[in-house]
Amino acid sequence: MIEVTNLSKRYGNHLAVSDVSFTVKDGEILGFLGPNGAGKSTIMNILTGYLSPTVGTVKIDGFDILESPNDAKKRIGYLPELPPLYLDMTVKEYLYFIYDLKKVNLPKVPHITEICRLVKIEEVYDRLIKNLSKGYRQRVGIAQALIGNPDVLILDEPTVGLDPKQIIEIRNLINHLGKTHTVILSSHILSEIQAVCERMIIINKGKLIADDTAENLSKDFSEDHSLTARIAGPSKDVLKLLSSIKGVATVSYLGSREKDTNDFNIDPIESADVRRDVFERLAERNWPLLELKTNELSLEQIFLRLTDASDKDEDFDINNFKSFKEAKR
Amino acid sequence: MLAIFKREFKAYFISPVGYVVLAFFLLFSGYIFSSMFMAGLPDITVLFQNMFTITLFLVPILTMRLMSEDKRQKVDQALLTAPVKLSSIVLGKFFAALAVFALGFANTLIFQIIISCFVSTNWLVYLGNVVGMLLLGASLIAIGLLISALTESQMVAAVGTFAISMLIFMLDGLAETIGIDVFKKVAEWVSFSGRYNTFISGVFDYSNLIFFVSVAAIFLFLAVRTLEKKRWA
Numbered sequence: 001m002i003e004v005t006n007l008s009k010r011y012g013n014h015l016a017v018s019d020v021s022f023t024v025k026d027g028e029i030l031g032f033l034g035p036n037g038a039g040k041s042t043i044m045n046i047l048t049g050y051l052s053p054t055v056g057t058v059k060i061d062g063f064d065i066l067e068s069p070n071d072a073k074k075r076i077g078y079l080p081e082l083p084p085l086y087l088d089m090t091v092k093e094y095l096y097f098i099y100d101l102k103k104v105n106l107p108k109v110p111h112i113t114e115i116c117r118l119v120k121i122e123e124v125y126d127r128l129i130k131n132l133s134k135g136y137r138q139r140v141g142i143a144q145a146l147i148g149n150p151d152v153l154i155l156d157e158p159t160v161g162l163d164p165k166q167i168i169e170i171r172n173l174i175n176h177l178g179k180t181h182t183v184i185l186s187s188h189i190l191s192e193i194q195a196v197c198e199r200m201i202i203i204n205k206g207k208l209i210a211d212d213t214a215e216n217l218s219k220d221f222s223e224d225h226s227l228t229a230r231i232a233g234p235s236k237d238v239l240k241l242l243s244s245i246k247g248v249a250t251v252s253y254l255g256s257r258e259k260d261t262n263d264f265n266i267d268p269i270e271s272a273d274v275r276r277d278v279f280e281r282l283a284e285r286n287w288p289l290l291e292l293k294t295n296e297l298s299l300e301q302i303f304l305r306l307t308d309a310s311d312k313d314e315d316f317d318i319n320n321f322k323s324f325k326e327a328k329r
Numbered sequence: 330m331l332a333i334f335k336r337e338f339k340a341y342f343i344s345p346v347g348y349v350v351l352a353f354f355l356l357f358s359g360y361i362f363s364s365m366f367m368a369g370l371p372d373i374t375v376l377f378q379n380m381f382t383i384t385l386f387l388v389p390i391l392t393m394r395l396m397s398e399d400k401r402q403k404v405d406q407a408l409l410t411a412p413v414k415l416s417s418i419v420l421g422k423f424f425a426a427l428a429v430f431a432l433g434f435a436n437t438l439i440f441q442i443i444i445s446c447f448v449s450t451n452w453l454v455y456l457g458n459v460v461g462m463l464l465l466g467a468s469l470i471a472i473g474l475l476i477s478a479l480t481e482s483q484m485v486a487a488v489g490t491f492a493i494s495m496l497i498f499m500l501d502g503l504a505e506t507i508g509i510d511v512f513k514k515v516a517e518w519v520s521f522s523g524r525y526n527t528f529i530s531g532v533f534d535y536s537n538l539i540f541f542v543s544v545a546a547i548f549l550f551l552a553v554r555t556l557e558k559k560r561w562a
Contacts, residue, residue: 051560052561084402084408086336086404097335101407102411
């Protein structure tokens with residue numbers, strides 16, 4: 001459906017996108033992931049024909065965006081980072097305008113009513129866009145992209161500025177749309193991509209650094225599973241005991257977070273499973289094992305490794321974790 | 330093109346801009362007409378002569394918002410990613426401004442009817458006046474449109490277009506003052522007022538028609554190229 005080959009975009013001396021190639025199949029939901037300023041929006045702007053690439057080609061359903069722009073653009077619905085709204089129009093006037101602009105052939109009133117129902121903007125239908133909240137504006141932006149029922153939807157950070165309930169609604173909407181459309185969606189929030197997309201592309205500094213499913217990405221990085229244990233026992237003795245278990249490479253003390261317990265990090269040798277031994281040896285000494293969990297690499301950590309942003313590890317993790325929890329609620 | 334035309338034409342009357350411009354047109358033309366009528370000068374051409382200056386200063390207000398506001402509010406992303414040609418976008422906006430402009434002196438028809446009650450009139454001269462005014466407006470709007478496409482700020486667009494209007498206004502006088510023959514010749518050739526005045530005095534000269542049409546076409550073409558260039562920047 002979408003074919004991108006050797007895409008590069010140069011702004012003066014700054015190389016915003018560098019040699020990016022990928023394809024998107026019919027009906028796929030693809031996530032575009034990258035830190036701020038990675039080049040996500042630039043790529044999306046090129047895909048939709050708003051910007052022209054310095055090098056490379058974009059084909060939508062076989063139509064080159066530069067050579068036959070009208071045929072290509074007809075197949076795309078685009079929600080840019082800032083929804084392109086005329087603030088001095090009502091929602092109705094605006095959607096009618098977009099309908100006329102796109103030269104849609106579907107029955108006008110039923111088509112627009114259907115879209116409004118889908119993105120839940122019926123109650124603001126006759127209000128001026130100027131007076132709408134950010135969340136509603138975003139939805140009008142999505143409605144605008146849906147007009148004409150294009151095969152491809154390109155959504156640049158569609159859930160930015162929405163509250164958690166709206167985020168879930170929009171996410172469900174995208175899942176729903178994904179059944180009948182090809183969707184590309186960008187975000188710098190991993191949980192969002194994870195929740196919606198089958199496949200993801202990670203971009204950093206204009207370069208494509210990963211292109212795979214979420215599971216495969218985690219698998220690639222799962223070779224070093226470590227364990228975290230919470231044990232009710234004297235820290236030094238437990239440390240000694242744990243270190244003596246066969247298959248354990250290193251043990252480190254993490255401190256005490258609960259009264260009368262101590263937390264440890266256990267790194268096993270290669271892929272040795274030491275959980276059973278840990279339990280049995282602790283039981284012998286009557287030091288109850290209260291918690292034991294595998295430290296699977298989260299998508300966040302994979303992302304960080306990939307984007308090489310190890311310096312800011314701590315706060316990045318927390319922020320993402322928060323939004324993740326928020327969204328899950 | 331029609332969608333953009335409709336949207337822009339309506340936009341003139343959502344914001345006060347359209348009303349303000351129309352009010353000024355009506356005020357000045359009404360004033361000129363009444364004083365002309367009192368003085369016993371039943372000739373619509375006099376009115377059109379005087380409207381030249383007013384047109385120069387009202388057109389920038391009509392055009393300042395046309396392209397700049399879209400860029401500032403990022404609505405251009407919707408326009409440029411829709412399956413429409415750049416030229417349709419520019420032409421839609423151009424004709425919307427021209428339509429409002431034309432409304433601005435629709436009232437001269439009433440003046441002409443009043444005059445024709447008292448003296449016999451040559452309607453062709455009136456037609457020539459209207460066509461001359463439309464051509465003048467079209468070329469000025471095209472210039473304003475280009476300047477609006479070059480900036481994101483309405484104010485800069487308005488001031489820029491005013492400056493060009495001033496230049497057009499002063500060109501003839503300037504050429505006289507400087508007094509270099511070559512300069513005079515050039516000024517005479519590009520003089521808006523000279524060509525406009527020939528037109529409204531009832532002389533239909535193809536070269537004047539072609540002049541105004543080409544000015545409009547060139548500046549509209551440049552506006553399209555400006556939009557195109559933005560994609561490559």
